[in-house]
Amino acid sequence: MKKSLLTLIVLVSFVYLGNAQETEQVSDSVLVAQQQIEKQKQELKEAKQAQKEIDKAEKAQKKAEKAQKKAEKAVKKQEKLVGAIAAKKKGIEKSEMKIRKLQSKLAKGRTKGKISPADESKINQKVKKLELSIAKDKEKLTKLQQKQ
DSSP states (O other), X not given: OHHHHHHHHHHHHXXXXXXXXXXXXXXXXXXXXXXXXXXXXXXXXXXXXXXHXXXXXXXXXXXXXHHHHHHHHHHHHHHHHHHHHHHHHHHHHHHHHHHHHHHHHHHHHHHHTOOOHHHHHHHHHHHHHHHHHHHHHHHHHHHHHHHO
């Protein structure tokens, strides 16, 4: 009887210890699962934060590119304006030179008496036409210079 009682006590203690270990394992696996879930949440949060930073960097880069394009466009516009001003000045000088040549031709023709009144009026009309174009070009030039 002592042996059976001892065996019974040993069996009960093994069963009790076996159940105790099983519940600990279950609680441990639940704890591990919770830790994994928390770890995944943390990783997801970090990934979202990293994505936000990437988006901010891309936005800043696009803004910088836009500003650079705007600056390049302004530089091209300024260069074009400078070129237009130079072209107008050159055109005015060319017209003035033509006027001087026509006036000298008219003066030589008068002194030598080789120019007819019809030719003289044609030359005078050309001179007036050139003077009008010079006046218009000077107005355009002042507008261009004001833009600059």
